Amino acid sequence: MTGQTTIDTTGPGEAADGAPSAPSAPAPAAGLRGHPWLTLITVAVGVMMVALDGTIVAIANPAIGKDLHASWAQLQWITNAYFLALAVSLITAGKLGDRFGHRQTFLVGVTGFAAASGAIGLSHSIAMVVTARVFQGLFGALLMPAALGLLRATFPAEKLNMAIGIWGMVIGASTAGGPILGGLLVQHVNWQSVFFINVPVGLLALVLGLLILKDHRAENAPRSFDLLGIALLSGAMFCLVWALIKAPVWGWGDGRTLGFIAASVLGFALFAFWETKVGEPLIPLALFRSVPLSAGVVLMVLMAIAFMGGLFFVTFYLQNVHGMSPVDAGLHLLPLTGMMIVGSPLAGVLITKLGPRIPLAGGMIATAAAMYGMSTLKADTGSGVMSLWFALLGLGLAPVMVGATEVIVGNARLELSGVAGGLQQAAMQIGGSLGTAVLGAVMASKVDGDLPGNWAAAGLPKLGPAQLDQASEAVQMGVAPVAKGIPAPIAAKITSVAHDTFVSGMSLASLVAAGVAAVAVLVALLTKRGENAGDAAPGAGHI
Numbered sequence: 001m002t003g004q005t006t007i008d009t010t011g012p013g014e015a016a017d018g019a020p021s022a023p024s025a026p027a028p029a030a031g032l033r034g035h036p037w038l039t040l041i042t043v044a045v046g047v048m049m050v051a052l053d054g055t056i057v058a059i060a061n062p063a064i065g066k067d068l069h070a071s072w073a074q075l076q077w078i079t080n081a082y083f084l085a086l087a088v089s090l091i092t093a094g095k096l097g098d099r100f101g102h103r104q105t106f107l108v109g110v111t112g113f114a115a116a117s118g119a120i121g122l123s124h125s126i127a128m129v130v131t132a133r134v135f136q137g138l139f140g141a142l143l144m145p146a147a148l149g150l151l152r153a154t155f156p157a158e159k160l161n162m163a164i165g166i167w168g169m170v171i172g173a174s175t176a177g178g179p180i181l182g183g184l185l186v187q188h189v190n191w192q193s194v195f196f197i198n199v200p201v202g203l204l205a206l207v208l209g210l211l212i213l214k215d216h217r218a219e220n221a222p223r224s225f226d227l228l229g230i231a232l233l234s235g236a237m238f239c240l241v242w243a244l245i246k247a248p249v250w251g252w253g254d255g256r257t258l259g260f261i262a263a264s265v266l267g268f269a270l271f272a273f274w275e276t277k278v279g280e281p282l283i284p285l286a287l288f289r290s291v292p293l294s295a296g297v298v299l300m301v302l303m304a305i306a307f308m309g310g311l312f313f314v315t316f317y318l319q320n321v322h323g324m325s326p327v328d329a330g331l332h333l334l335p336l337t338g339m340m341i342v343g344s345p346l347a348g349v350l351i352t353k354l355g356p357r358i359p360l361a362g363g364m365i366a367t368a369a370a371m372y373g374m375s376t377l378k379a380d381t382g383s384g385v386m387s388l389w390f391a392l393l394g395l396g397l398a399p400v401m402v403g404a405t406e407v408i409v410g411n412a413r414l415e416l417s418g419v420a421g422g423l424q425q426a427a428m429q430i431g432g433s434l435g436t437a438v439l440g441a442v443m444a445s446k447v448d449g450d451l452p453g454n455w456a457a458a459g460l461p462k463l464g465p466a467q468l469d470q471a472s473e474a475v476q477m478g479v480a481p482v483a484k485g486i487p488a489p490i491a492a493k494i495t496s497v498a499h500d501t502f503v504s505g506m507s508l509a510s511l512v513a514a515g516v517a518a519v520a521v522l523v524a525l526l527t528k529r530g531e532n533a534g535d536a537a538p539g540a541g542h543i
Contacts, residue, residue, distance in 0.1 A: 040155075042205065049201050063191040085138050087137075088237065093109075109141075113139040117197075144425065180330040187325050226280055232274060235267045236267025239263040240264035243264065295524070296404050297408060299400065303517075303520060304432040320502075343399070346398070357528060360399055360527055362399065363398065363400050365521055366393075369396070371511075374393075374510040403527075447501055447502065
């Protein structure tokens with residue numbers, strides 16, 4: 001195939017040229033080095049940092065915004081910078097692991113991730129936080145594919161699925177525990193401790209890695225990297241997300257907004273053209289000749305838009321509108337992540353029996369229903385109703401999390417299965433970043449449009465343009481812009497207007513997310529069981 005990558009994606013039971021071969025178990029490990037279960041523990045400790053960081057930061061966002069006087073758009077970049085860096089780097093990081101060894105890239109990843117976390121804790125400005133979050137994303141991208149590569153190379157075929165299952169449970173438990181741990185740290189220590197906690201965890205993973213991990217290098221490793229492709233894709237995504245974030249400020253018809261969108265379209269077009277010419281492309285475009293694979297990628301993006309984008313403003317709703325402590329907010333999010341853990345093995349059973357199409361479509365229907373339910377939340381909605389919609393959302397997302405990888409990897413040619421796996425992870429990260437930007441922009445536009453009328457209807461003193469802009473920024477985070485010394489009756493009116501306006505913005509954003517999930521139902525109907533699943537390495541499609 002023209003432009004085919006030379007990444008070695010072989011695993012246990014797979015020949016170096018991509019042809020199936022007789023399974024052979026790795027040689028028994030001598031002592032600690034290369035011991036399969038100790039390897040699993042080691043990589044789980046490292047990946048736990050990344051999984052925790054995905055949800056623990058959402059709880060810390062309100063405290064970060066208050067302490068560093070950050071705007072709504074700046075708080076979005078705490079999430080966007082991380083996800084963009086992670087998404088852009090995942091496929092390249094997989095090639096680095098094949099070329100230089102998964103042990104080395106894992107150790108560099110855990111060390112860099114822990115160091116970047118410590119730098120965030122020491123930051124005194126939002127710019128420093130965002131910069132360090134970029135480095136977190138880059139090092140996290142090194143860590144995640146390397147961890148999986150180490151498991152594939154270490155475990156015998158008959159036990160690899162069990163290892164991957166335990167690895168997934170660790171990620172699920174870490175994701176679920178993030179809001180609780182984050183809430184405890186923010187409430188009883190400070191927001192900086194949310195990041196400082198990664199330092200000892202990273203040090204533990206580094207020590208274990210030096211003692212236990214065995215070097216595994218891919219045969220026929222790539223000798224060059226698609227640097228221009230990386231630059232084009234990174235630039236295109238940056239321009240797109242930047243336009244989405246700034247559009248509420250500049251206006252959707254503003255020349256700057258349209259200019260960034262045009263630059264993004266041009267960047268994606270140039271990237272696609274270049275990938276057909278380069279010898280070792282970042283993403284071989286031949287992958288997308290498979291309709292089920294392409295549908296799986298689109299499905300992952302749409303799911304992440306609804307999920308990640310929705311989660312961003314839910315934390316502000318719980319803490320700033322309902323006045324919950326960070327711990328209480330974390331507990332209220334537990335039904336969502338908890339149902340994802342419970343639903344994942346059930347989804348695996350259904351997908352095995354029925355194939356991916358029905359469970360994936362059903363999961364997105366449940367997701368759409370949950371997001372619609374969240375659009376009905378009010379400022380005084382009770383905990384029981386909130387927990388119901390959060391639980392339904394988690395249950396709906398579980399089949400997509402489990403099944404989309406099988407659809408993507410299983411429908412890729414065997415020699416491109418590693419690239420397909422990286423594409424699946426990148427799609428989720430890109431979708432999360434776009435979801436935060438798109439739904440955040442919807443929220444901001446709705447608040448900007450409704451606040452002046454709601455303010456006047458409540459009989460509050462008229463605000464000047466500058467005051468209105470400041471009030472709108474506060475309301476977008478669910479904060480009532482009550483100045484010191486304002487009489488209690490007036491303060492109560494301002495609080496009521498602010499919370500009602502915020503909830504109206506969140507409701508519209510949730511409806512948009514429900515629409516995205518509804519479109520994903522149709523996309524899910526295009527999926528099917530992997531055509532090459534029977535030839536895949538053990539464990540492929542269940543990662």
